[in-house]
Amino acid sequence: MDASSSTKHVSLVAAPDIILGTLAGLLDVFGCFKALGWFDEALPRHPPFCVDIVAPGHAPRVLSGGVALASPRPLRDVTHTDLVLLPSLMVTDGEWHTGRHPELVGWLLAMHEAGAELCSACSGSLLLAETGLLDGRTATTHWAYADTFRRHFPHVTLQLDKALIVEGERHEIVMSGASSSWHDLALYLIACHLGTAVAQAVARFFAFDLHGDSMEAHAVFIPRLDHGDAAVEHAQHWIARHLACHSPVERMAACSDTSERSFKRRFLKATGYTPIHYVQAMRVDEAKRLLERTRQPIDEIAWSVGYEDPTFFRRLFKRRVGVTPGAHRRKFSVPGEP
Template structure:
């Protein structure tokens, strides 16, 4: 395909917390649209429909995550324009909301959106996007590890941990992508939307990029420690971690806590954000996942080992929590165990 149209300007934000692999991976893939497949397959005249460049709040070279060197092409202080603005993955702690940092970047992103730019974020880049306020009262996603951060620090954002991409508005001008390598999905979406679906398919073939149609649920840890100061609830969590197979786990937990069961359930929910029964079920599903990954024992035996007599109920619970049937989960993750010869996670 030959075209005389000017390239689409895509500015990718880089700050010291930016993950270098996501930053330069996005630059590389977007710059290859229209030319890499055409050159390798000799199918058409190469062209460059997208021009990706790096924009930064500092007008000088610096290093980002894991000391990857960055030389910005544009300076936020110059208020550069762009058709596309991308906020890639950041190295952030699960409770780091970025508030108070990079106000010039946040102001620039807001101006670009109101000027008509399409705004995209990948993984924890959505934390920076949330800090702009552009996600308020809208749906968004990020890595599943930031779900609690969004719930507590950005409660106006309707966080969805399941899908690889979430469209915040009907026009698709704000799109967030999920976990770490979901920038692959985002790059393919950008190429499909701004160049053509056919070109996105060709780029996927060249780079062997896989669309994560299964979403994020199969990868998510269902049990994550929540910081809180309730010593009784902490004792309950520790007891449940050892006795989650017990059919009367919740009732016995309350006895261990030394307070009425109703009070124990209420305090547990306030401290952890989930109910004791949901916590127990999550522990059981995590153990089922571990056994599916590590061995060939049947799901029926796994369910019985975890105290479930109603196999159909546990199968439905497993799929609702992971997005996959037990068989699909085993087929997806068993090859990692066969290749590595070890255990991926503990119970």
């Protein structure tokens, strides 16, 4: 994906459950160059991208939220494209149903075979995963859909803390994490095709707030409970009610009525986490909630989630989330909030 001055064809996919905001945002960014040449000398004077909105079938598309898209280009008319962009999807009740878009999945495979880059924003990776191209690879998506993703696509490894993941032998599969991390996706693609200076100019114009390498500050920890190990599940429910307890791993093993050694082995197999890392994730997640929704002093929050040493809590929080507790509180404060 070398920077190039030639015009690239971008196919922006509109399926019925596409989220309008992401679709419109990507359309604005990749279509902005004709109007923005004056803004920064790094920006190209001629539009570097030709953008089409494409969709399966003939009928007008009614997108999530009820907005109708009158005349998308039919997929069958697109036999070549350089970039395919899958915006985020609204997944009803948090449960993905496979097999609903066979024409689109077949078209994605054909475009990939012809050399196109396939890119997804947020939950768009669920649709991308249906192609099988992510099997044996790493992907990211919205953390709220992690459970349904893992059940339907067990051969894909999810890394929900990543804002951006690039995969494929040609680095031709690009996925951004939850919600507004589509900003990271757009700027990454612009930097690859047009250079870093152009991406920086676009970021300045749109005042994008990038996520760096991590989505951890935004993510919500959603533990697996469908693993089938009743003793481990009982321990999970117990620790959720007793986050501030001392010696949490010992107490969890005791309440599951197994030896500590056996409990640790079973817990890792069932949840994918060692017990102590699981407890830390639960405690930090609760601390994030308290920082965002209350005005409790940080030391009190540390104590309430099980850390008697506030200095240790601050170090742990920054290591896991990427920012200090105070910075996290400032990031998520609402303008005008008393």
